[in-house]
Amino acid sequence: MDPTLNRTFLLKFLLDLLSNPTHQDIIVWENKKEMVFRILNKDAVAVLWGQVKGGKAMNYEKLSRALRHFYGIHVKKISGKYFHYQFINMEAILPSTVVLHNEDKKNIKMLKENQDFSPSLSSSGTSSARSTPPQPIDMDTVSVSIQDLVQFNEFLFKFQYLRTLPLENQAQIFFNSKKAFPQMF
Structure with missing residues (x-):
């Protein structure tokens, strides 16, 4: 994890x-x-x-x-x-780049960006700064994003073998399953 x-x-x-x-x-x-x-x-x-x-x-x-x-x-x-x-x-709790309730392709991209993110210092020794100020947080979006993230993690916990797949495939299977079998979630 x-x-x-x-x-x-x-x-x-x-x-x-x-x-x-x-x-x-x-x-x-x-x-x-x-x-x-x-x-x-x-x-x-x-x-x-x-x-x-x-x-x-x-x-x-x-x-x-x-x-x-x-x-x-x-x-x-x-x-x-x-x-x-x-x-x-x-x-810090919810990176603003992660929005899971939109279309599947966008979700997969956001999940991948979130996984690839690792806070580190740049080669010059200074911390990297955002080029644009953060957007205000919409609590409805946060709630839906949290719910999707928790469900995604629970889904991966239930189906451990999916962790061997690339993140894009994990997310696609998750969202397809969520649409096909809503009673699972």
């Missing part, structure tokens, strides 16, 4: 829960525009996180410990409120 993806996997998991209406009884947006959310049922969120991590015994203490690793960088605790958090620095 790509280590840059693994670093923010917990945050993507939380975003996926927030974008899924079936989980509104355990986690909700308090202010979607400001990216503030509240965990309503800490134990249920922890159990789901444990299942995603491979059936590990998980409780909220372990989950919150993992979440604290992102404090100040990608998420912050809302002071004075229990189980209230705010996402910050969304560009």
